[in-house]
Amino acid sequence: MDQLMKNIETATVLPFAGLVDYAPGQVASKTLAQNDAVSLTLFAFAKGEEISTHESHGDALVIALDGIGEITIDGEKHPLRAGEAILMPARHPHAVYAVEKFKMFLAVVFPSKPEGE
Known part of the structure; x- marks a missing residue:
C-alpha cells in the first residue's frame, strides 16, 4: 500500500516543529x-x-508549536501560544496573524460526501 502521508519520514522520531522552517x-x-x-x-x-x-467547509484545529499567533474567529481575536490549541468551526470566517514568529499545525476534517458523489 502506498504511504498516505507525505513529506515526513516514517518510523522516525522527529522534532515536529522543525519540519517547517521560518522564511x-x-x-x-x-x-x-x-x-x-x-x-x-x-x-x-x-x-x-x-x-x-x-472560510472552510471543514472544522479546522490549530495547534500552536512555537511563538505567538492570533486566531480570529467570527471577528473575535484569540491569542495562541506554543502548546495551546483552538478549533475554528466550519463555515465561520477566520484568520491567522503572527504576533511574533509563529509555527502551527493545522488539521482540517471535512464532512463526508454522500455516496455517489
Whole structure:
C-alpha cells in the first residue's frame, strides 16, 4: 500500500516543529496529507505575516508549536501560544496573524460526501 502521508519520514522520531522552517517575510507551509476527508499542514509565519479572513467547509484545529499567533474567529481575536490549541468551526470566517514568529499545525476534517458523489 502506498504511504498516505507525505513529506515526513516514517518510523522516525522527529522534532515536529522543525519540519517547517521560518522564511523572512513569508508564510511557509508543508503539507503532510491532503484528501477529501482531511488536510494536515504545518505552517511557519514570519512576524507580522498572516492568512487573511476566509472560510472552510471543514472544522479546522490549530495547534500552536512555537511563538505567538492570533486566531480570529467570527471577528473575535484569540491569542495562541506554543502548546495551546483552538478549533475554528466550519463555515465561520477566520484568520491567522503572527504576533511574533509563529509555527502551527493545522488539521482540517471535512464532512463526508454522500455516496455517489
